[in-house]
Amino acid sequence: MRKRFFTSNKAASSPRSHRKNRGKHPSQPMGPIRYFRVEGLTHEGKGVARADGKVTFIAGALPGEKVTAQVVKSNRRFDEAKLVDIEQPSVHRVTPACSHYAECGGCSFQHLTVEQQRESKKIWLQGQLRKVCSTDDIMLLADSAMGYRRRARLAIRVVDEQLLLGFRGNGTQQIVSIDNCIVLTEPLQQTFVALKSVLLEDAVLGCIAAKLGHVELLEDDKGVSVLFRLTGNVEQGIRTKWSAWAEMQNVELYWQFSGENRANVSQVARRQYQVDDFALRYHPQDFIQVNAAMNAKMVEQAMQWLAPSQDDVILDLFCGVGNFSLPLAKRAKQVVGVEVQESMVKAGQSNAQTNHLSNLSFVAADLTQATNKDITSYGVTKVLLDPPRAGAIEFLPSLVKLKPKQILYVSCDAATLARDAEYLLEKRYKVKRVAMMDMFPQTAHLETMLLFSR
Ligand SMILES: C[S@@+](CC[C@H](N)C(=O)[O-])C[C@H]1O[C@@H](n2cnc3c(N)ncnc32)[C@H](O)[C@@H]1O
């Protein structure tokens, strides 16, 4: 057996636990251990209880449970407590499938059945959208609860000759070194294990670990790719050896050198994924939806709800490389995609061309600006928008001036969606449909789709 170049930090990990005992605050004085009856669940997976009229958040506790916990942090309005024991477990409690769950910040709900995760997400979403819909109005779109993630950014560091490769811990910047991650797609899991083993055991290949800022794994129609983001120089000889490793593993290897904004990737080596009838090309660091199966369902649902026809001129705002734009253009008279990143606008244009969609064009524009005359001159009938977490409040006044009949809002942040929905309701739009899309099972994240019409 070859000499191990680094040691893994396995010993530093706490033993596998059925609880998620997070939120340690060693500098805070500990309160007494006391009983709690857990009444609710935050969207981050913390149990909500009351003690002496004060709200207490208990990481890892579930609604309906009787637990003992110790207050570790006290604020004026609420306390945070560490779960000590579960006296009466919830019927929805399950043993987390991942051995890193107790420490890793990547997942928040593995101790809850997936059905109940979805129910909890729906309830939480309705709480955010209370002016918009009831829980019964919320349709659920869901797919596999594990092995769904086609993209991951791995944190890496070498500390005292110990290799840390994994994700940040919950609420900390510390890297939790992992042996595998079961929410990744099967091919990404295989690549992760092979990569970690070579970094640990091969003195030549492993020597780049200390010069890596992070590692990105990606899987799509072209297979798996690994992107190394370098923070220091790596000799050509070592890079050649890594290329040989990549060939042997049947993965594409990309390098992002220190000082570069992103990896220099030729057109030929670009990535590709399938949506609807289309193959979309993109740079490995462009945005794509991380859950391929859910993306297919989301796009299909969006087409059903927005029902594009040959009379429609549709704006696809925050369009990326054309994930919704191409399926829309297949059905509508004309589609214009708007995106701030020039590189993605170019990718979108090229995707329209190679898929023979002459009714689809792309515009580079920053949609945090209140107006944009290029966009307002199209005679728009419908709009689809899919902004980042910050939402689209700056652009909404310009959007409503276009007077679209229908607006389909896809959101990854329910709080900004609620704010933006209120604005649209004030402008006499009505909510016709709501979907909660479980795009990121086991985690605190969810995606929402709202159809407005006037
Ligand atoms: C959630 S992604 C959605 C992309 C695309 N709809 C998809 O499904 O793949 C949000 C997109 O908005 C773009 N974006 C972020 N800020 C923007 C802005 N101020 N103006 C226009 N586009 C922006 C991002 O580059 C990203 O492509």
Ligand code: SF4
């Ligand atoms: S993100 Fe991966 S490693 Fe972390 S808890 Fe979830 S499945 Fe485990």
